[in-house]
Amino acid sequence: MQYIHPRIFRHFRGHYPVIRYTLVPVVLTGLLTASAMAALTVVADLGGESTVPLFDAVNNEINEFTPPRTLTPSSPSASPVTVDEMLQVSTPEMTPGRVENRRSELTGMAPVFLVGDDALSRRWLEQRRGDLQQLHATGLVVNVTDGTALRGLQTLAPGLTLLPASASDIARRLGLAHYPVLITADGLSQ
Structure with missing residues (x-):
């Protein structure tokens, strides 16, 4: 058992486990909640524009930002390629x-x-x-x-x-x- 200063905890004599297992988690939860509710820092503001076009080269999936593709029929060669x-x-x-x-x-x-x-x-x-x-x-x-x-x-x-x-x-x-x-x-x- 750890030493508890008698002046601070004299009215909690015999109740150390209650303090340790109840009060400490409550205090830690309060501290973590307060830090999680801190204001967010804005790194970049793109003016409400979607970032989807920026990832088209990476993702390469067809979406509403993909320009329409026109297919041109290729003319087959007159003869197949030989060895x-x-x-x-x-x-x-x-x-x-x-x-x-x-x-x-x-x-x-x-x-x-x-x-x-x-x-x-x-x-x-x-x-x-x-x-x-x-x-x-x-x-x-x-x-x-x-x-x-x-x-x-x-x-x-x-x-x-x-x-x-x-x-x-x-x-x-x-x-x-x-x-x-x-x-x-x-x-x-x-």
Whole structure:
């Protein structure tokens, strides 16, 4: 039990728990209520204008402040885009070369392999074709000049999907400088 000065609480002798558990919470509640009722400070007065337009870029939902959009029909191209029209593909961050095998946690990563139109990639593709087919891996041809070169790689890997695509983003994210390489959920291997 804490010491209570006798002059202040002499008429409350024996009633200390009443004071402690009743009076203290009442006083604290009064103080908190008084501070909560203090006047508010106006930080900015926008003159009664709605702030909804200020948040349109963030929210991007259509509302009464959104200007009407007019749709113009786009004319379809006369012919679909072919693979040859998507070429030349290059990945300046990557060149053919040796890749050190390394383990990584790439959970959920579907097997992907990166190759180019070069002698090292062709040999690697022929040697690893069975493994790549077993994994159902998708190939990205990261350096190829034309459709003839791409079709040449596709004949080396029947049953595998080979797509021309730059791998600049993959190279930066995984710290890759060379290919051919197989990327799986377990890591990188050549």
